[in-house]
Each structure stands twice: as C-alpha cells, then as structure tokens.
Amino acid sequence: MRYELFYWPDIPGRGEFVRLALEEGGADYVDVGNDPEAGGLPAVEALLGEDGGARPPFAPPVLRAGSQVIAQVAAILQFLGPRLGLVAKNPRDALWTHQLQLTIADLVAEAHDVHHPVGIGAYYEDQKDEALRRAEEFRTQRIPKFLGYFERVLAGNPRGTGHLVGARLSYADLSLFHTVEGLRYAFPRTLDRLAPRLPHVLALAEAVARRPRISAYLASDRRLPLDENGIFRHYPELDP
Structure with missing residues (x-):
C-alpha cells in the first residue's frame, strides 16, 4: 500500500x-x-x-x-x-504503547503553548511577557516531570532493552526521539542541565538516530529542519 x-x-x-x-x-x-x-x-x-x-x-x-x-x-x-512492525502483537503492550504516545502528545502540546500561551492566532511578540512566565514553569517543572517519567519507564522495562515497551523498537520510541530533538533545539540549556538525570532517555534518542533507516532519513532532504515556525521554537530569552 x-x-x-x-x-x-x-x-x-x-x-x-x-x-x-x-x-x-x-x-x-x-x-x-x-x-x-x-x-x-x-x-x-x-x-x-x-x-x-x-x-x-x-x-x-x-x-x-x-x-x-x-x-x-x-x-x-x-x-x-x-x-x-512498530508495536507489539500483545494487546496489553500495544495499549501501553498507545498510552505512552498520548503522554508524548501532552508534552508536545505544552511545548507549543510555551511560545503561544495566550492564543494560537497571535504572534509570539504579542504575548512575550506571558511566554516568559510560561517558559519558566515549563523549564523548571514540566520538562523534568515528563522526561523524568520516561526515564523511569525506560529504567523499569523488565526486558532491559533500552526501549519503552518490551524488547523491540516501537513507534513510541521514535516519537520520544523526536521530542528530545525538539526540546534540544528549543531549550538547549535546559536539556544540558537535565542530561545527568536522563541517561536512559538520551541513550534511546542516540540509538534511534543510529538506526540505518532513520540515519539515512536524517541525512536526506526529506528531513525538514526545526525552525521558528513549528512546534519547537528556540527563543534564547525563554531558555536562559
């Protein structure tokens, strides 16, 4: 198909x-x-x-x-x-994967709302004061809470495989990889500070980037660069 x-x-x-x-x-x-x-x-x-x-x-x-x-x-x-082939056949594991994906969606929505805390239709410059306030909470509380959760999930996987679910890569692993990439772009200082507390999360992101098909994709012109028009935006004043 x-x-x-x-x-x-x-x-x-x-x-x-x-x-x-x-x-x-x-x-x-x-x-x-x-x-x-x-x-x-x-x-x-x-x-x-x-x-x-x-x-x-x-x-x-x-x-x-x-x-x-x-x-x-x-x-x-x-x-x-x-x-x-990106989810387990076991229904319990498949549902767990879906649950993790929905949690990633929550994190992504909060990342977006940092630079548009008042309204999606207004420019960032029109809500900058509110964004500064929202960013402080996101940096100090929400990013550590979300990524700390995924760190616990990875560390607690009984298979000990470095994946979120079971022994094999799932679509949730791929999504967590892109979320980490996005946060690294938007909040590099924050991610650097949190890095010692997130060994499993960062190891997963690195492992996904090395996978042959993903590596080829990242090096291709199909991979669109992150910029200030998308979900993850880097405004230095939001990541002091």
Whole structure:
C-alpha cells in the first residue's frame, strides 16, 4: 500500500512523528504537502474541506491509506504500528504503547503553548511577557516531570532493552526521539542541565538516530529542519 501523509509544507511539526514511523517501517509513502506533484498545500487544504468526506479530519497530520482517512498523531501511529512492525502483537503492550504516545502528545502540546500561551492566532511578540512566565514553569517543572517519567519507564522495562515497551523498537520510541530533538533545539540549556538525570532517555534518542533507516532519513532532504515556525521554537530569552 502507498500511504499519503497530509501535513503543512516546510515544517516538521506533528507530521514528523508520522514521517519517522513511515521511514523506519520502510513504507511507500508520499509527503503530499511537500510534493507539488502530489498536490502540495492545495491538496492538504482540500482534504480538510469538502474532500474530507463524511468524516472529515479537523487538522493535519492526516494519513490516507486506501479508502481510510485517519487524523491525530496517536491514532495514525496506532493504525500504522502493526502494519509496519512498530508495536507489539500483545494487546496489553500495544495499549501501553498507545498510552505512552498520548503522554508524548501532552508534552508536545505544552511545548507549543510555551511560545503561544495566550492564543494560537497571535504572534509570539504579542504575548512575550506571558511566554516568559510560561517558559519558566515549563523549564523548571514540566520538562523534568515528563522526561523524568520516561526515564523511569525506560529504567523499569523488565526486558532491559533500552526501549519503552518490551524488547523491540516501537513507534513510541521514535516519537520520544523526536521530542528530545525538539526540546534540544528549543531549550538547549535546559536539556544540558537535565542530561545527568536522563541517561536512559538520551541513550534511546542516540540509538534511534543510529538506526540505518532513520540515519539515512536524517541525512536526506526529506528531513525538514526545526525552525521558528513549528512546534519547537528556540527563543534564547525563554531558555536562559
């Protein structure tokens, strides 16, 4: 099957969590928003409108697999996991993987809200004072709490494999990798300070980056750079 990923062009955003799974799974896919021949941005906008059918998606990322249209990162990865060998067959482990993915989604949402604490439609410069206040809590309380949680999960895995679930890589591992990459970009000083407390989390991120398919993807032009238009944004004043 050829998968179609619909996401805004030129930014990794939440679409990156899906791209990583497709890349690691060796899937045949097209990144529609970044491929003018596949329709580019107009095709993404069309799917969010009348082309969305009777069950239209609210926002990207959206995955089209044949006649199925799936939105929301966690739902997309729950769908792709068994098809790409990125989730355990055991139902309990599969549900645990989904739970971890939803927790990552919570962290990603909080990371976004640091630079847009008042409203998504307003510029960062229009809510900078509020962002400074929000960033302090995020740096000192929320990042340590979230990453500390994943550190405990990794350390507590009875298989002792360096993965979040069981003995093999899952889509949750890939998502945690990208989250760490995003936080390193947006809050490098904070991540440096926390590093001694997160050996398992950082080891997982490094291991994922070394995987052959992921390494090839990271070195390719398909990998979109992080910048100040996406979820993870680096404003030095927010990470003193």
